[in-house]
Amino acid sequence: MPVERKPGPAEGGRPRRVRREEVRRRLLDVAYGVFAERGYEGASLERVAEAAGFSKGAVYSNFANKDELFYELIAARIDERAEAVRKAAARTAARTAAARTAGPPKSSARGKGPGTAEPGGAEALARLAGLELRGMGSADPAWQTLFIEFWLRCARNEGLRAKLAEKRRAMRAKIAALVEKEASALGVPLDGDAALDLATIVLALSNGLGIEGIMDPEAVRPELFGEVLARLVAPSASPGAGGGTRTS
Numbered sequence: 001m002p003v004e005r006k007p008g009p010a011e012g013g014r015p016r017r018v019r020r021e022e023v024r025r026r027l028l029d030v031a032y033g034v035f036a037e038r039g040y041e042g043a044s045l046e047r048v049a050e051a052a053g054f055s056k057g058a059v060y061s062n063f064a065n066k067d068e069l070f071y072e073l074i075a076a077r078i079d080e081r082a083e084a085v086r087k088a089a090a091r092t093a094a095r096t097a098a099a100r101t102a103g104p105p106k107s108s109a110r111g112k113g114p115g116t117a118e119p120g121g122a123e124a125l126a127r128l129a130g131l132e133l134r135g136m137g138s139a140d141p142a143w144q145t146l147f148i149e150f151w152l153r154c155a156r157n158e159g160l161r162a163k164l165a166e167k168r169r170a171m172r173a174k175i176a177a178l179v180e181k182e183a184s185a186l187g188v189p190l191d192g193d194a195a196l197d198l199a200t201i202v203l204a205l206s207n208g209l210g211i212e213g214i215m216d217p218e219a220v221r222p223e224l225f226g227e228v229l230a231r232l233v234a235p236s237a238s239p240g241a242g243g244g245t246r247t248s
Helices: 020-042 045-052 056-060 066-102 121-139 142-155 158-185 192-215 224-233
Strands: none
Touching: 020 045, 020 056, 020 066, 020 142, 045 056, 045 066, 066 121, 066 142, 066 158, 121 142, 121 192, 121 224, 142 158, 142 192, 158 192, 192 224
């Protein structure tokens, strides 16, 4: 159902009729800025409506309450990050295909049998995915704080926790499918359960490093996430692999 948007100072006259999809999209775009600036507790649906140029009724016709609006914001950001991983995987796959077409370098032409992984292929994918996700976090520092706020609300609200868990499962499944597909293309055997475990680790690392970055930005290098992922997918290439026990 179309709604009326409040006319701005330069508009005057009758309010413009706006399609429901446009209203919802506009509210989500503006709400993120309001929540980022004021935090969950400080933000209000009235302020979101005012910032978007709509009536409060327009907000309630799209979202039942502030929790639902906040959940939709978080869900949208989760989808964006899953898409970022997919694009990173696609770029790495394209580079791998181009390298195969060009033929292996002379120095690596020997000793490669059928099913052998491309040198650095899995590591390159892990590094690129880590850099992509970390870059998105650095470009949007408010995201991690908002996610922590919502996580705390979910910890105390069974309904919200179930909704977020479902969204996270879908994201893990997407990441796992990408990991399994790219691993197969690179000649690395990886079953579905292992891919899901790796996807869980990716999300846990992303959140953990994000929290550390809030406390001490200098402690989290842009490349760190990708480096850790690369060591997970290619442990034999890790510094000191197969060596003695590390002591602290």
